[in-house]
Amino acid sequence: MNKFWCLLFLAVPVLGVAAFAWAPGAGYWLPRDISDHGWQIDHLFYFVLTLTGAVFVATELALFWFAWKYDGRTNTQPVRFTHGSHDVEVLWTLAPAATLVFIAIYQMNAWADVKMRQPDVPVLAEVTARQFEWRIRYPGADGRFDTLDDVHVVNDLHVPVDRDILITLKSQDVLHSFFLPNLRIKQDAVPGMKIPVWFRARDVGEFDLVCAELCGWGHYKMKGRLTVQSASAFEQWLAETAAAQEATQEPEVEESE
């Protein structure tokens, strides 16, 4: 094979590794983690990235080496065929299988934390995804849903900081996915299902809430805002929103945003 092509193939692992070395510094990396459990997800991500990265680089280097060494134009030896090696077959079957089983067991705790160990707290809000917005409902002062004092908002999810948050996720039409990048939470919203989602946020601030499942032509505009705030600020916001919803007169001062 032409040396040019060999070097071009070599560029794949070199550029691949270079891209990963460059990305974090340039801001193309995981978004800031503000959750309690997020480190587990990130740890698994780095673990799998290192593992697959090492295998990727090794495979690519081997490819390059074979292509370089056995260049058809310089190699005068006739091609030898082999019917394979039993030992090598066993090795490259068992090694990936063992790796996969290891990952499956290794991640169980992270999975259970995110999907199975639901905190024993009342549901804070019900989020209903629909084409193309997030309709959010809080139980209101009586703490119960489906009563007159439910508080309705759209695209504007507020939660208190440092508290176990339990949310019920629903969909009104098609598949959507409730994605909080900063909380390492991603859960599909499935029509006809009520799916519990929980997390705990450590930092206050405003973060993205986006749809991570192509749900139709307006998928790109299905963006909401997550506001993590102190418990008192959250209670105040909820009370103000509830009061505004009961208005029987136009508010004196037009709300400014």
Add this chain to the structure above:
Amino acid sequence: MCPSDAGERRRIALEGRRRRAATCCALLWLAAAAGCGGLSAPQFRLNMEDIIRETPDKDPDEFRITGREREQVRQGLLEEMRREKDPQKIEQLEANFGAALDAGTEEVLKLKRDKIKKLKILNTALVALFGTPDEPYVFPESGLDIKKIRLAAGPAQTVNSNVRRGLYRQHCVHCHGVSGDGAGPTAMFLNPYPRDYRQGKFKFKSTEFAAKPTDADLLHTLTEGIPGTAMPSFKLLPLDEREALVEYVKYLSMRGEVELAMARYLFVDEEDLELSRSTLVEFLSESAESWSAAAEHVVRPQTQPAHVAATDPAEKARLLAESIERGRKLFAGEKAACVKCHGPTGLGDSEDKLYDDWNKDKDPEKFGAEAATWVLPRQQLRPRNLRLGIYRGGRRPLDLFRRIYTGIYGGPMPGAGPSPGREATLSEEEIWSVVDYIRSLPYEGQVAVPPPRQLTQRSRQSGSLP
């Protein structure tokens, strides 16, 4: 070829190469020209369909340039030949066919030329008053803010990394269309159809029945979306971008109204439009004045529901229960007659032959073949199901009060408050009671749903299936 021709051969080869290079250049130029052609600026579409639907007794072709005139004349001549029995006459007709076709077409076109001229005048007047989608323009008399409109108009692009332009085409156009006709590419898949702004009618607003919405009303719709329809919330767009879009909606609406008024004047009243500034402004001001007067027509209830003022919780609950009961009676009674459409159970299932103003003229039986050309076929309107807790115009008691007080403009929902030439059917107090009743409907019996964890525990304890 002998060797002495080598120089000649080189010359020919060089020329060949030059010719090929020239061909390549020409092809590239053609491709570039074609590419530019594909990106030609979008134009506002003339709204003739409203005029056609308003005058079902007239031939729809009277209002547009069809390009079918020659074919129609040809069909007429062929029909004449078919009817003719005398072979000599047929022969004569055949011989004269070409000349007769030319003469007939010319005659039809002569009649048509007047219409074509009027269409051109209409188009010129509208471009003079409002510009084009890429280069919008407004007269100061319109009261519109051209800066905001320029932000919303034109192709979607980001300038200086943070100023976004072409907002309408980025967020709205695929449903509401370039001309604001509510017939963008995605419109036909939606129920209800997106709003056609060109009639200047808006359903959900704080103002009296036929008054225009205020800027705050349009901003509210844009910010909160319209639950129960395909209109999503644009809450996360910065306020200045939303305000620019509100201004652009007003611009499209005003343009549509002026266009309709001019088209009626030209084609229905068959008058001649003089292309002078004063005439144009005359048409413009009628619409512009109604828009600028919107804020004067906001409905503000003079009274409050009794239970809102009460401070003692027990008293509050008693008054609310009383009000709901009074509202229930009114809802079912003759005076308010809500049940006529919304049904005795509030499911909105009593009346199924309802249409809003955008659909009521679209009677396929009346228009036949013309109806097949409509991008958006007639769509029925369902009275609201009041048990879903979905309120398109807002869920505040104040919003519901306004819906009942003024009715829904452009739809069959009548207003219970007073309007010019009509007495109020309900007093303010009675309207508040109906509001209380409607708000209680989705929660009748107040069924509480416990959180999932409790449900599992309880069902495990009682031994029933999870």
